[in-house]
Amino acid sequence: MAYKAILIALLLFIPPLFGYFATFVALIAVLFAILTVSWHFMEKEAGWASLGHSIPFGISAYIFALNPSLVILSLLCSLLFLALSLTSRVLFPFATFIISIAFWQISHYFVFDGKGGEEGFSVLVSIPLEIVYTIAALLFVFSFLFVELLSRSNLGLQINATRDDEIASKSIGINPVHLRVFSFAVSTILAMISGILYALTFGHVSPEVFSPFYALFPFIASTLALNKRWACLVSSYVIVALSHALSAMIPEVHYVIYATVLMLFAVVRKNAENL
Amino acid sequence: MISELLTAFFYSVLSISVLLCYRAGKILNLSFASFLTLGAYLSAFNALLSLPTGALAGYFLHLATRKLNVANSTMFSLGFAIAIEEMLRISFRTQYLLIPMQRVVVLEESILEEHLLSGIISITFLAAFFTFFFSQRLVVLRIIEEDYEISEIYGVRTERIRAVVLTVTSSIVCLLGSFQHSGIVYPTIGWHFLIFAVIVATIANLASKPYPACILFASVVSWLTRLF
Numbered sequence: 111m112a113y114k115a116i117l118i119a120l121l122l123f124i125p126p127l128f129g130y131f132a133t134f135v136a137l138i139a140v141l142f143a144i145l146t147v148s149w150h151f152m153e154k155e156a157g158w159a160s161l162g163h164s165i166p167f168g169i170s171a172y173i174f175a176l177n178p179s180l181v182i183l184s185l186l187c188s189l190l191f192l193a194l195s196l197t198s199r200v201l202f203p204f205a206t207f208i209i210s211i212a213f214w215q216i217s218h219y220f221v222f223d224g225k226g227g228e229e230g231f232s233v234l235v236s237i238p239l240e241i242v243y244t245i246a247a248l249l250f251v252f253s254f255l256f257v258e259l260l261s262r263s264n265l266g267l268q269i270n271a272t273r274d275d276e277i278a279s280k281s282i283g284i285n286p287v288h289l290r291v292f293s294f295a296v297s298t299i300l301a302m303i304s305g306i307l308y309a310l311t312f313g314h315v316s317p318e319v320f321s322p323f324y325a326l327f328p329f330i331a332s333t334l335a336l337n338k339r340w341a342c343l344v345s346s347y348v349i350v351a352l353s354h355a356l357s358a359m360i361p362e363v364h365y366v367i368y369a370t371v372l373m374l375f376a377v378v379r380k381n382a383e384n385l
Numbered sequence: 386m387i388s389e390l391l392t393a394f395f396y397s398v399l400s401i402s403v404l405l406c407y408r409a410g411k412i413l414n415l416s417f418a419s420f421l422t423l424g425a426y427l428s429a430f431n432a433l434l435s436l437p438t439g440a441l442a443g444y445f446l447h448l449a450t451r452k453l454n455v456a457n458s459t460m461f462s463l464g465f466a467i468a469i470e471e472m473l474r475i476s477f478r479t480q481y482l483l484i485p486m487q488r489v490v491v492l493e494e495s496i497l498e499e500h501l502l503s504g505i506i507s508i509t510f511l512a513a514f515f516t517f518f519f520s521q522r523l524v525v526l527r528i529i530e531e532d533y534e535i536s537e538i539y540g541v542r543t544e545r546i547r548a549v550v551l552t553v554t555s556s557i558v559c560l561l562g563s564f565q566h567s568g569i570v571y572p573t574i575g576w577h578f579l580i581f582a583v584i585v586a587t588i589a590n591l592a593s594k595p596y597p598a599c600i601l602f603a604s605v606v607s608w609l610t611r612l613f
Contacts, residue, residue: 161463200456204413207463208583211576322467365471372464373449375457
């Protein structure tokens with residue numbers, strides 16, 4: 111346990127010592143790590159694997175750019191997840207993925223007050239990068255501890271029981287729909303935090319926030335982390351650092367990583383379960 | 386009107402392919418998005434190349450996913466789709482590829498010649514599909530759709546049929562991709578079509594006769610896309 115805490119602390123505290131660019135890259139990794147933790151909670155604890163976490167991520171970023179006081183409205187995304195969960199656990203990932211692609215396509219036509227469209231919106235709030243990084247690091251620690259404590263609590267055990275057997279959990283008085291709504295809401299709130307941090311980091315929000323890159327990132331990072339929550343930060347760093355390092359040679363290198371992980375997914379997950 | 390009709394035929398074939406792969410092949414084939422893109426890129430050289438290329442890609446997909454369950458097969462197809470798109474992006478090193486198109490006038494309506502060809506291919510496929518699907522020759526396909534495990538117990542060669550379904554639908558989709566674009570081709574062009582096809586297939590899957598329902602819903606989608 112100690113070495114995990116030391117590794118996380120090193121990944122959070124060392125990058126600012128190496129200047130602006132390292133802090134910027136680390137900030138992107140940390141905000142993606144929060145998104146991955148949010149996804150991981152919904153997948154591992156509640157049993158709903160979403161490939162559409164770019165929806166709460168992107169919507170919160172968009173609303174934050176337009177009017178930060180309305181950002182709470184992005185919590186409604188949990189209701190969208192609830193509606194999509196009616197498809198079944200097997201089809202839920204693909205239903206969320208298709209809807210996220212639909213959001214990506216539609217967002218190109220979203221214009222407000224003569225702005226938006228393919229160009230997107232500029233964020234009105236501006237905060238220095240170092241402060242955003244500090245906030246992001248603190249929020250990552252908070253998200254991680256919150257999800258860790260929640261999954262060990264009585265409520266977390268009820269969520270796990272519903273994931274394993276809905277009918278059995280009903281028989282002992284658990285309402286699976288209430289727990290599903292709660293799980294989706296928790297995951298959506300964490301994805302919202304990540305979306306807001308994204309808007310603050312880049313100062314600009316465009317339809318790209320709904321692209322498959324963001325939709326699939328948590329799944330890829332979690333798979334690379336061998337489904338271990340603490341390792342989500344490490345895998346986020348690996349993907350972001352590799353993308354930046356190799357972008358000069360292959361501009362869309364992250365998609366090459368995605369394709370490889372997705373195609374080897376079955377093997378990787380099988381091995382992870384045996385660890 | 387002609388244009389809407391041709392688009393409806395195209396979406397019908399695409400949604401039937403999605404549904405057929407899901408029901409008989411146990412895979413939600415998201416690779417169709419990149420097969421459409423692959424076809425569009427190949428049309429810059431020779432559109433007919435897309436037929437064997439699509440067949441090869443479909444057969445490879447079958448080989449790679451034959452031992453996987455629905456979720457993992459679909460995940461693999463998504464990875465395969467991204468891999469093809471990235472291969473095209475890296476090979477062409479350009480954001481857009483411009484392909485010259487020609488217009489023809491049909492019943493006083495000016496339409497793209499390629500869209501007319503796409504419509505003819507779609508109609509041919511639909512005619513062949515409905516002729517064979519409801520005949521005794523393809524009764525095994527309906528048995529597989531009803532219950533995959535039981536059909537194996539009865540000696541139906543499910544793996545072989547899955548290979549044929551994936552190969553044929555992939556080659557047709559790739560061929561249609563060569564003709565369905567509007568002259569501007571980019572790596573993510575196929576997703577736009579696939580979203581509508583998956584929505585149509587999902588709704589049609591709830592109907593008692595899903596394949597004819599695909600044509601009905603595809604017509605509605607085609608009309609709606611033109612409207613907006």
